[in-house]
């Protein structure tokens with residue numbers, strides 16, 4: 001047994017243990033048991049017998065680090081070559097792709113079993129739809145930047161660490177977005193741009209976001225800064241826009257006390273106001289802060305599958321709740337009488353309204369505000385909703401909102417979710433009035449445990 005000094009200066013023991021891995025956890029870690037206590041071991045696979053080091057002890061569970069594999073899973077594949085194994089976002093890269101798809105089907109089945117919405121045993125969970133590309137699919141890179149002893153690092157934090165992996169090779173990130181991040185780092189070094197430093201609360205550059213349109217190749221760069229006046233930032237923007245495919249550079253201002261990457265104020269430094277993306281037969285403009293799926297090719301599959309689950313007709317009033325830049329509503333607009341979109345970010349609403357004009361859509365209206373406030377108001381105003389799409393963030397639907405839905409009762413209802421736990425939780429209440437006909441997982445993020453799926457709900461007669 002070795003002894004280590006922990007972060008909180010307590011001496012604890014650290015020892016190697018042999019664990020049989022039973023299943024994968026929600027974050028893709030192997031799960032086993034040590035002395036009847038659950039232990040999470042990243043990079044270990046079900047069926048494997050591994051030697052692990054216990055790294056953290058909590059009252060209800062342990063965390064471990066994989067030291068050696070004694071018995072290997074037949075589903076283990078080689079981790080991509082030349083990639084730093086500390087790089088985050090590749091939690092399942094050591095598992096073959098068919099098993100990744102199965103894992104994503106099992107994730108939602110496990111959540112249904114945990115929360116058991118009405119008739120959960122009868123809910124049909126379909127096989128996960130595979131992504132067209134398993135590698136190099138991500139269209140947006142959001143890299144942090146730091147300068148320590150005059151050495152600049154631009155990249156992502158290693159999991160559970162404050163260490164930035166400098167210019168990581170990310171085999172899920174599109175090659176162009178990586179190339180532009182690398183080129184921007186060189187410019188920052190050459191032009192001596194100030195880097196934000198939390199130790200001395202020194203203002204400067206904090207994050208470099210590069211997003212590329214799959215349809216047009218246009219690249220939008222956003223420089224997130226702490227503070228407004230960063231010396232030579234405009235000159236840096238002039239250099240960045242000369243890089244291949246870059247059409248605009250923005251500055252987003254954040255503050256030290258902001259726990260999020262993005263601050264509230266975004267201003268254009270140079271170039272176009274937006275980039276244009278295309279999904280199926282419709283075009284969408286994207287301003288820097290607007291949400292857009294990270295895997296554009298698979299987004300077409302996600303959206304067309306979701307819309308096919310709705311029985312829309314020329315008399316339908318469709319509500320697209322959590323509308324982003326209006327994608328789903330605009331794609332459905334030809335089939336319905338009216339689309340009403342609800343979205344909380346004002347810039348996304350402006351994009352959605354522009355997108356309607358761009359696609360000559362005249363029967364869609366976008367309302368800025370929270371779904372929790374706008375839907376009850378619509379109900380008070382006597383607007384009868386025939387069909388509803390909700391596509392909320394990971395937290396799922398607020399309980400009060402679910403109660404509103406149970407009283408306004410749209411006949412057709414599709415729930416797009418990025419979190420199987422909150423989906424299963426919300427289905428408990430929703431299944432009081434709705435039958436959950438099926439759940440279709442769609443793999444938007446190969447090599448990661450990130451989950452996306454669609455639930456089709458039909459009002460019970």
Ligand SMILES: C[S@@+](CC[C@H](N)C(=O)[O-])C[C@H]1O[C@@H](n2cnc3c(N)ncnc32)[C@H](O)[C@@H]1O
Nearest residue numbers: 291322323324343344345369370371391392393
């Ligand atoms: C998962 S995204 C979906 C966007 C869009 N449906 C798409 O696929 O591009 C969730 C969206 O909901 C918005 N949002 C988050 N909370 C909200 C709320 N309480 N009310 C309205 N919109 C909200 C976010 O700004 C984001 O655009």
